[in-house]
Structure formats: structure tokens, C-alpha cells
Amino acid sequence: MSAAVPALSVPALRIRPRMRSTELLLLGIVALALVVGASSLGATQRLLAARTAGESLASLDLSPPDPRGLAVYLAALFVVHLAFVLAGRRTDQVLLPAVAMLGGIGLLLMQRLPQDLVVQRWGDAALGLGQLQLGWLLIALTVIAALALAVRSDAWLRLYKYTWAAAGIALLLLTFVFGSEVNGARLTLAIGPLSGQPSELLKVILVVFLAGYLSENRTLLAEESTRIGPLRLPPIPYLAPMVAMWAIALGVVVVQRDLGAALLFFAVFLVLLYVATGRPAYVAGGLLLFVAGSWVLYNLFGHVQQRVDNWLDPWADPLGAGFQAVQALYAFGRGGLLGVGLGAGLPTIGGRLPVPAVHTDYPLAALGEELGLIGLLAILGLYLVLVIRGLRIAAAAHDDFRAILASGLALVVGVQAFIIAAGNLKLIPLTGITLPLISYGGSSLLANAIVVGLLLALSDRGAEPPPPPRPPRRGLGRLRRGAA
Amino acid sequence: MDGFLLTLWLVRILFLLLLYAFLFAVVRVLLRDLRAASRSRGELGRLVVLASPRGEPPAGAAFALDVIATLGRDVNNSVVVDDPFVSGEHAVLTFRGRSWYVEDLGSTNGTYVNGAQVETVAAIGFGDELQLGEVRLRLERPQT
Numbered sequence: 001m002s003a004a005v006p007a008l009s010v011p012a013l014r015i016r017p018r019m020r021s022t023e024l025l026l027l028g029i030v031a032l033a034l035v036v037g038a039s040s041l042g043a044t045q046r047l048l049a050a051r052t053a054g055e056s057l058a059s060l061d062l063s064p065p066d067p068r069g070l071a072v073y074l075a076a077l078f079v080v081h082l083a084f085v086l087a088g089r090r091t092d093q094v095l096l097p098a099v100a101m102l103g104g105i106g107l108l109l110m111q112r113l114p115q116d117l118v119v120q121r122w123g124d125a126a127l128g129l130g131q132l133q134l135g136w137l138l139i140a141l142t143v144i145a146a147l148a149l150a151v152r153s154d155a156w157l158r159l160y161k162y163t164w165a166a167a168g169i170a171l172l173l174l175t176f177v178f179g180s181e182v183n184g185a186r187l188t189l190a191i192g193p194l195s196g197q198p199s200e201l202l203k204v205i206l207v208v209f210l211a212g213y214l215s216e217n218r219t220l221l222a223e224e225s226t227r228i229g230p231l232r233l234p235p236i237p238y239l240a241p242m243v244a245m246w247a248i249a250l251g252v253v254v255v256q257r258d259l260g261a262a263l264l265f266f267a268v269f270l271v272l273l274y275v276a277t278g279r280p281a282y283v284a285g286g287l288l289l290f291v292a293g294s295w296v297l298y299n300l301f302g303h304v305q306q307r308v309d310n311w312l313d314p315w316a317d318p319l320g321a322g323f324q325a326v327q328a329l330y331a332f333g334r335g336g337l338l339g340v341g342l343g344a345g346l347p348t349i350g351g352r353l354p355v356p357a358v359h360t361d362y363p364l365a366a367l368g369e370e371l372g373l374i375g376l377l378a379i380l381g382l383y384l385v386l387v388i389r390g391l392r393i394a395a396a397a398h399d400d401f402r403a404i405l406a407s408g409l410a411l412v413v414g415v416q417a418f419i420i421a422a423g424n425l426k427l428i429p430l431t432g433i434t435l436p437l438i439s440y441g442g443s444s445l446l447a448n449a450i451v452v453g454l455l456l457a458l459s460d461r462g463a464e465p466p467p468p469p470r471p472p473r474r475g476l477g478r479l480r481r482g483a484a
Numbered sequence: 485m486d487g488f489l490l491t492l493w494l495v496r497i498l499f500l501l502l503l504y505a506f507l508f509a510v511v512r513v514l515l516r517d518l519r520a521a522s523r524s525r526g527e528l529g530r531l532v533v534l535a536s537p538r539g540e541p542p543a544g545a546a547f548a549l550d551v552i553a554t555l556g557r558d559v560n561n562s563v564v565v566d567d568p569f570v571s572g573e574h575a576v577l578t579f580r581g582r583s584w585y586v587e588d589l590g591s592t593n594g595t596y597v598n599g600a601q602v603e604t605v606a607a608i609g610f611g612d613e614l615q616l617g618e619v620r621l622r623l624e625r626p627q628t
Contacts, residue, residue: 022513029509033502040495047492060488062495094513101506219583219607278582341496371500378503385510392517398624399611 018088020081026097027081031074034104037342038064041112044343066111069134073107076138080145087149092393092459098385099144099437099452103137103445105379106438109363112343112370117359118440129359129440136442140449147453154458158401161212168205171198172248176255199252199261200434200447203416204454206265207272207408214276215400221277245269246289250297257303260419260431266290267415272408276400311429327354328365328424339372359440361432364424380421383436386452387414393459406458409451413437527626528579529610531563534620540566541619548626553577555616556589569593569617577608577623584608584623593617 039062050057064070077100084091107130115128127135157164175189175198189198214221245266252262270286297304306321314322314329331354334340345366355362368376390410397403413436423430434444527548536543547553547563554561556574565574571591578585587605588595595602596615608614614621 026506026509026513029502029506033499033506036495036502037499040492040499043492043495047488057488060491062491094510097506098510101503215609215611219609338497338500341492342499374500375503378500378507381507385507385514388514392514392521395521396627400609400625401611403610403625 016088017086018090020085020093023081023084023093023096026094027077027100030077030097030101030104033101034070034074034108035064037105037108038067038070038111041065041108041342044341045112048344066130069107069111069130073104073134073137076141080141083145083149089149090461091148091456092389094385094389095452095456095459096144098382098389102379102382102437103140105367106363106440107133107137108342109366109438110359110440113359113366114353117353133440136440136445139442140445143446143449144453144456147450148456151454151457152460154402154405157208157405158212161209164205164212165209168202168209169248171202171205172252174198179256196443197441198443199256199258200443201450202261203264203268203412204409204447204450207268207405207412210269210272211401211405211408214272215404218276218400218404221273221279221282246286246293250293253297253304254301258432259304259307259429260423260433263419263431264412264416264433267419268408268412271411271415272404275394275407275411276404307429307431311426314426324355324357324362325426325430328362329426331355331365331369332425335369335372335376337373339368339370339375342370345369357432360434361420361430361439362424363435363438363440364421367438368424379438380417383414383417386410390414390455393455396461397458402458406455409455409458413448413451529584529626530624531577531614532622532624534613534622536565536567536619538567538618540564546624549577549579551579556591565616565619567617567619570619574616575602575614584610586614591616 042065043062046061110133111130113129118129120127180188249262249266252258270283273282310321314325318326355365358366387410390406394403394406397406416436420433420435422428434441436448529549531547533541533543533545553563554576555563555565556572557570558572573589574591575595576587585605586608588602597606597608598613608623610623610625612623
């Protein structure tokens, strides 16, 4: 430092650009793959249109169906990359390309589906499915970049965990009271012109709360136990949140009729409990609670019974309740190993799609038909990459809160992808949640963007050290309990 | 027309190949990262010095911890804390199965975890603060 440099320098301005060559290389492959995929889609659609019109094509036109939309998406990816380079934070370089690939596949799928599946009108302008998805993807990328660049301290998440929990419960109650029903499930909350699915946001809040709670009580939960006969239970006061969690999951099923969210919340809770304590007994106990709860719900509620019956035998009513499940299975079958090619699958039956909810609940069925088993495995591989990367960030974290938060954020995306993929493939009863980052839908894309943005911020190796822990509350005897 | 279909088929397969090219590139990055992490394995936690008025050990220093680490003013300790308010054999940190414990070895001025005095043995989690005399230290997760 020379003497000319002023003694007081603003820390935010001392950032030096840092090259991110891995990210650039991976984004290059993503861009190439998406351009090739769009070309294949455009050419197939033109060929099929010519065939149905009885004409023959003079030459093969390999231009994408919506070149401007694709160009805007790719440009946005490189703008985010440039912002990361200029900011110079040492954050993860694999997450953004993996998310970009999943989002791009989703965009191709939405451009390929009939555009009138979802239409938003503003005055004269009407936006179709592909354009809406592009808009949401751009907003999601902005959220990712904003969180990854701006979040430098996690104190606002760590210190207010009960505030977050209260906000989450308030959101849940609001949906119970004011939510509108779609397909028999009370999921959608509309405030003025905006409508969204709060359960998507709720999953992020849940992970933040659990990370705070479990990191504060980790040693206690891991080491001490109350014996009741042959059972070794955690200290009784610390068991309460676990039972509360179970009750909330059951409540979501009963009142909201949202099986997917309930399953996701409970699974994430059990996984995080295991991550924090390393005790399989907790997971076994949680699974027992789960089985008991499922059995009771199955016997008491018609909508649960209907879902399970549909799963066990969709062919009992192939044109009614089992229609989607049967058509999805046929779609997977038509796809085979290599798929029929983007744009060539999903023949409409009498002018309507065989799988009505293909853009939200069944994107994997469409992708399985058009990209085949090979393509489907690659997509599942992309989710695995997200999970592995999140767990690596957790392993490198300085303290328990960040470690549990990072693993929770990664696993919430992984578990959600697993639940919906298994539902699509008829491995478990179908639950109406979205396929993260691929499905159409603003709430889903935004919630997952928050997850990815937080993971990126947590992965910063030069981040601020964790804030000092607060002294323990009196009366709980957290420290004085002898352990010898 | 057959030429068209062949080209189209090749473009389709190229898309699938590029998906796998991406996965392959990602896996290479992950493997490189894991190899780098496995080279620096073997510690169970680290002790970072937050404040040290006498400068020995200096603030900011980090000690990699083995299963047992003794703290005190005596030179035979694994972490030597040279502070007039620290006893020769002050405290011992032990890793027992799942978490760390700190034990006070009958020191004159006591050992504190997050500001609460340790009587005999106490559990200490990653991110917790340890105070011996005027020296404050923080237990951190092992660096991978």
C-alpha cells in the first residue's frame, strides 16, 4: 500500500474481479447443448407440420422454434456469470451451470408444449407458456445472482429462527383460511393480482428454522437420552418439535389436502435430524410415526385413499381417475432407450393432451418420451450433481448452522425431485408437487432460486466468520450437564 | 427425405451426447475437488484464536485438533496458551464419538464455554466459544 491510498477504504469497493474458468467452460457446454436441442425441436416440429399438411420439405431447416427466447435465456446466463466474475467472490462454480441446464431443458419443454396451456393476458398482449416460463426463469436468475452477491453474513437467518418459524406457520394458516382450491387441493393463495403456492416458500423457511434449531441443540440431541424400558429416546423436552413437525405434516394433508408438501416436509425433517445427530434410531422412530400416520390417514380420508388406489391400479379406471397415470406410463414406454426426439412425442388425442398436467406435475413423462431413458438418467444425474455439490458446501462449512443449512437446502431440492420422479414413474403414489427448476410455475422457480442463491452464498470461502454464539439460557443446564 | 431424417436423428443424438458431456465435465470437477479435500483429512476440528492480549498464541492462529488436545501454559500442552491467567494444565478437549467435550483440569481461573463456567465436563459444539484466562478461542469444523 502506498501512502497515497486513503486510510479509510470502503470494504465493498475493494473487490477484485476473479476469473471463473470452470463455470465459463460448463456454461459453454450448456449453451451448446441447448442450441442443439432447440434445433432438433424446431426441425422436428416443421417436419411433422409438413407431413400432416401432406407436403414434403425442400430442405431441412434447423433453426430453433423461438430463437429470440433462447438467445435471451443464454445471454442472461452469461450476464450472471459476468456479475459473479466482477464481484470476485470465491463461490461455487458448478451450481450455476447445473441449474442453467435444468432450467434450459424446462424452457425447451415449455416452448414445445402447446402454448395455450397457460395464457396470461395484459391488455392486448397475451403471453403463452414458453414466454411465461422464460420470464420466470429470468426472474429466478436475478434472485440467484442477487442472493449470491449480496448475502455475506448469515446472522439474519441464524438469529431469527423462531421468527422465521412463526412466518412459516402464518403463511400456512393464511393458506388454510384464504386459499383457493384447485383439483381438490387448497394450495393457492391469491393476494390481489398475485397468486402463488406458499408451500414452495414454506420449504425454504422450514430448512432455515430446522438448521437453527438443530445446530443449537445438536450436542444434546446426539449424546443424551432418556430411557423408557428398552427404548432410548432423546431428552423429552427436545422431542416436542419432532412431534410438532409430524402433526404439522399431518395437518397439511388433512386441511390442505397437499400430500406432496407433507411428504417433502417430513422427509426433509428426518434427513436433517440424521445429518445433525448421526443417530439412525431417530430416523427409524420417524419412519414408524410416518407409517402410523399414513395408515390412519388412508383409513380416514377419501382423497388419500383415492391417490393410493390410483397408484396400485390405474387401469381400474383408465379413462377417468387413472387417465394421467396410464398415459404417462405409455409415454415412458414410447420413449424407449433413446426417445422419439424433442417435438415428436405426446400425440394429442382428440385435440387435447394425453397428460393434462404435463407442464407442472408430469414434465418427466414428456421428457422421458422425447429423450428416452438415456435423457431421463442425465436429468436425474443433474439433480444428483446439485445434491452432491450442496453436501460438499456443507462439509466445508465452518460451523454447524451453515453445515446443516447447506445440506438441508440441497436435500430439499433432491428429495422433491425424487418424490415427483417416483410419482411419475408409479413407484409411489403421485403427489402434486413440481419438478424443481423444470416444471412451469413462478412459485416453484422462485423458491428453488432462493435455495440455489443461498447455497452459492454459503459456498463462499472468503465469507465472514460466523457470529459469536449467544450465552445459553438459564435453567436448561445445557453446559453443566455432566457427561461422564 | 432419408437424408433429412438421418440429419435429424444425428442432431437428436448430439443433444443427448452433449447432456452427457456436461455431466462428464461436472464429474471431473467434482473428482478434482474431492481429491484435494482427501489430501487434507485427518483432523477432527480446529481451534481458532479469536482474542489473545499477550499475543501467544496470536489472534487468528488455528490449531488442527486430534482426538485429545490439552490446553495450558505449560510447554508440554498440545495448544500452549501463554497468558498469566491460564494455569499450567488448564483444560483438555476430547472428541468422543460424535462431539467434542471440554474438561476443566482444576484451573485457578476456570474455563468458560459461551460465557458459562465449565464445572468438570461440558459438551462443546462447533462454533462455540471457549475462554481460558483472557484468551478466547472458537471450535470450528475441520477444514475439508
